[in-house]
Amino acid sequence: MTLAARLLAIGVIGGVLVAGLLYPVAGGLGQLAAQAVDGVAATTPGVLTGAMPSVTTITDDAGAPLAYLYEQNRQVVPSAQIATSMKAAIVAIEDRRFFVESGLDARGVVRALVNNSTGGATQGASTLTEQYVKNYDEYVAAQTPAEQLRATAPNLGRKVREAEVAEQLDHTVGKDELLTRYLNVVSFGNQAFGVQAAARTYFDTTADRLTVPQAALLAGMVQSPAAFDPVRHPAAATGRRNVVIDQMAQQGDITPVQAAEATAAPLGVDPVLHGLTEGCVGAGDAGFFCSYVLDYLERSGIGTDELRRGGYTVRTTMNRATMDRAKAAVDAEVPSTQPHIADVLSIVAPGTDAHRVTAMVANRGYGLDADQHQTTYDLPGTPENLGAGSVYKIFTSSAYLAQGGGIDNVIPVPPNGYASPLTPGFVVSNDGDYPPQMTLQDALAQSPNTAFVKLEETTGITPVVDMAVKLGLRSLAESPGPGQPSIADEVRAQHQASFTLGPTPTSSLELANVGATLASHGVWCPPSPVTSVTDPSGGPVTLNTPACEQVVPGPLADTEMTGLSKDDQPGGTSAAAATAAGWNRPTAAKTGTTQTSESGAFVAATPSLSAAAITFDDSSAPRPICTGSPPTSCGTGNLFGGTTPAQTWYRAMTPILGASPVQPLPAPDPRFLTGGRLTDIPAVIGDQAGPATAELQQAGFVVATSSVDSRAPAGTVVGENPLGGGIEGQAVTVTTSTGHLAPAPRAPGT
Numbered sequence: 001m002t003l004a005a006r007l008l009a010i011g012v013i014g015g016v017l018v019a020g021l022l023y024p025v026a027g028g029l030g031q032l033a034a035q036a037v038d039g040v041a042a043t044t045p046g047v048l049t050g051a052m053p054s055v056t057t058i059t060d061d062a063g064a065p066l067a068y069l070y071e072q073n074r075q076v077v078p079s080a081q082i083a084t085s086m087k088a089a090i091v092a093i094e095d096r097r098f099f100v101e102s103g104l105d106a107r108g109v110v111r112a113l114v115n116n117s118t119g120g121a122t123q124g125a126s127t128l129t130e131q132y133v134k135n136y137d138e139y140v141a142a143q144t145p146a147e148q149l150r151a152t153a154p155n156l157g158r159k160v161r162e163a164e165v166a167e168q169l170d171h172t173v174g175k176d177e178l179l180t181r182y183l184n185v186v187s188f189g190n191q192a193f194g195v196q197a198a199a200r201t202y203f204d205t206t207a208d209r210l211t212v213p214q215a216a217l218l219a220g221m222v223q224s225p226a227a228f229d230p231v232r233h234p235a236a237a238t239g240r241r242n243v244v245i246d247q248m249a250q251q252g253d254i255t256p257v258q259a260a261e262a263t264a265a266p267l268g269v270d271p272v273l274h275g276l277t278e279g280c281v282g283a284g285d286a287g288f289f290c291s292y293v294l295d296y297l298e299r300s301g302i303g304t305d306e307l308r309r310g311g312y313t314v315r316t317t318m319n320r321a322t323m324d325r326a327k328a329a330v331d332a333e334v335p336s337t338q339p340h341i342a343d344v345l346s347i348v349a350p351g352t353d354a355h356r357v358t359a360m361v362a363n364r365g366y367g368l369d370a371d372q373h374q375t376t377y378d379l380p381g382t383p384e385n386l387g388a389g390s391v392y393k394i395f396t397s398s399a400y401l402a403q404g405g406g407i408d409n410v411i412p413v414p415p416n417g418y419a420s421p422l423t424p425g426f427v428v429s430n431d432g433d434y435p436p437q438m439t440l441q442d443a444l445a446q447s448p449n450t451a452f453v454k455l456e457e458t459t460g461i462t463p464v465v466d467m468a469v470k471l472g473l474r475s476l477a478e479s480p481g482p483g484q485p486s487i488a489d490e491v492r493a494q495h496q497a498s499f500t501l502g503p504t505p506t507s508s509l510e511l512a513n514v515g516a517t518l519a520s521h522g523v524w525c526p527p528s529p530v531t532s533v534t535d536p537s538g539g540p541v542t543l544n545t546p547a548c549e550q551v552v553p554g555p556l557a558d559t560e561m562t563g564l565s566k567d568d569q570p571g572g573t574s575a576a577a578a579t580a581a582g583w584n585r586p587t588a589a590k591t592g593t594t595q596t597s598e599s600g601a602f603v604a605a606t607p608s609l610s611a612a613a614i615t616f617d618d619s620s621a622p623r624p625i626c627t628g629s630p631p632t633s634c635g636t637g638n639l640f641g642g643t644t645p646a647q648t649w650y651r652a653m654t655p656i657l658g659a660s661p662v663q664p665l666p667a668p669d670p671r672f673l674t675g676g677r678l679t680d681i682p683a684v685i686g687d688q689a690g691p692a693t694a695e696l697q698q699a700g701f702v703v704a705t706s707s708v709d710s711r712a713p714a715g716t717v718v719g720e721n722p723l724g725g726g727i728e729g730q731a732v733t734v735t736t737s738t739g740h741l742a743p744a745p746r747a748p749g750t
């Protein structure tokens with residue numbers, strides 16, 4: 001029987017279609033029902049499947065919640081995770097015939113039709129199924145205030161459409177599933193949508209643990225969440241709860257004794273509700289890390305709007321203990337209330353398959369209250385404009401190794417006032433006295449400026465800039481807008497010899513990832529804060545992220561680590577800070593300070609963790625920084641990378657690494673100790689052994705040979721080690737085929 005026929009039959013039987021109304025009512029039913037059917041699939045497809053927005057949960061690496069994102073505070077739960085008491089309470093007070101009736105209250109629709117025809121008020125939904133449709137339209141399908149008004153407008157078209165959808169649902173979805181959907185979609189006030197959010201908000205529990213009085217309170221609130229708000233109107237809420245309890249007893253859901261106990265129970269709602277704070281402001285000290293997670297996911301294909309509706313679970317790489325110790329270190333060095341001075345620290349775990357970010361912290365609090373020195377600006381992850389200073393000498397030395405230099409090579413150290421021909425008018429001096437020459441390794445530890453500007457004359461500026469981008473400063477290559485040059489483009493075009501002294505914007509996160517690239521044997525990976533993303537069903541969500549890259553040869557990266565290993569030793573620029581912290585681990589490290597001491601930086605890596613600290617003036621009018629307890633703004637600064645930044649690093653990393661085994665740095669490669677001319681190794685796989693050997697020797701390499709059983713023709717080169725680039729004169733091993741495979745061993749008894 002069609003919807004129109006059912007409504008007409010009910011109306012006639014009920015005697016409501018009097019002669020004066022019979023024709024207009026009956027004539028309009030078919031058209032209204034047809035419009036409703038047409039509107040179901042076109043306007044509310046989700047109501048038929050039960051899809052609805054849900055909270056996305058961001059967790060730490062152990063799975064503990066870190067932050068929540070939502071458009072509506074709703075956590076969809078299955079039937080098994082909703083207490084029986086809750087199901088009984090909502091049925092008792094809202095639709096006691098729910099399990100035995102149709103989803104359509106046809107008499108109610110006819111009453112609404114007659115009232116509408118006579119100018120009376122349109123009747124509301126009556127069955128739980130119809131209420132589900134109405135609530136779905138209002139809270140899920142409606143995306144704008146105008147759509148929400150249409151979803152709740154007291155007109156007959158809405159009533160008939162809801163009736164048609166309810167009838168379809170009743171024939172396609174089981175009663176328990178319909179009840180579950182209803183309890184997941186309905187509003188309980190105070191931004192709590194669905195029973196799981198309501199259980200948490202009012203009782204700090206879960207939907208499966210709701211007691212009879214708790215369930216009765218929530219069920220009673222559905223009629224009017226504002227009027228029966230237990231915090232604002234406790235007396236009204238108590239009265240309504242007790243009505244529900246009485247209805248449950250009449251239905252036989254609870255005994256009279258249970259009803260009496262439930263009626264006597266206090267409301268049990270704290271004055272301060274337990275609703276979820278939306279966004280990264282709810283993450284506390286981990287807010288900066290959370291902000292980076294959202295930015296990372298946005299770039300990986302999942303926008304914040306999608307996260308706020310999608311009910312995802314985002315498991316991150318943040319280690320709570322590491323974050324707490326890092327936060328304690330930055331606060332100890334520079335209190336959060338210290339004017340003008342920010343202290344930030346980022347920590348990345350190296351690896352050849354991923355670089356996992358384990359902590360990102362700042363001395364400032366993450367939040368919106370500027371009077372409390374809070375900010376939502378991503379201090380650790382966004383490049384600060386003051387620069388990282390001599391940390392950039394890592395890139396000059398690495399470029400030198402890539403061109404055939406060695407860390408044991410002796411390089412010149414020009415005197416103060418050196419005018420480099422690379423950039424006319426650029427004059428550089430040192431902070432202290434240095435011998436006229438020293439090894440590259442000693443220069444990295446003691447950091448004379450003139451030596452590295454002079455070294456740039458050997459490498460050229462472009463290779464140094466390219467090396468910085470390769471190793472991890474990818475933001476330097478990003479264009480600020482269409483047609484606008486990147487920082488790297490400007491440095492190359494303007495031939496800025498000052499690049500090796502680090503005046504360009506830098507973030508502690510990217511610096512930490514530079515250390516991770518070196519510690520990963522030259523493999524760059526994007527600094528990832530995410531381990532996995534799963535959808536509401538638990539299925540994996542694929543992220544669109546850059547692949548890891550072998551950006552420099554492994555031996556070069558390993559040797560650069562050795563080249564940086566004297567910074568914490570006597571004579572090194574961070575030696576005092578290392579000694580004060582009791583540091584005793586092999587470390588590759590570099591300090592940096594900008595010219596006027598408005599910022600200082602320290603990056604250091606062990607085989608297991610890399611971290612970078614930057615101390616800088618975070619005000620709109622930066623001033624020099626003077627060290628002290630705490631550091632302050634001053635007229636002539638004395639901040640160095642080896643002071644506050646290094647002290648922050650060692651204060652944090654000493655307890656973070658704790659009692660874990662002390663690991664040695666990777667062994668340096670002899671090719672990059674004394675150096676040699678770097679050149680391409682000819683690719684000879686597939687060639688015959690004779691011509692291949694001749695080609696390699698002609699290119700300046702020593703050839704070693706081996707053979708292996710293979711189906712390839714005898715004498716064909718099937719292996720070559722190393723491949724790519726190498727130092728002229730090194731040995732290259734070529735493996736040739738014997739031209740046959742040994743027969744497989746016979747099974748016993750054959």
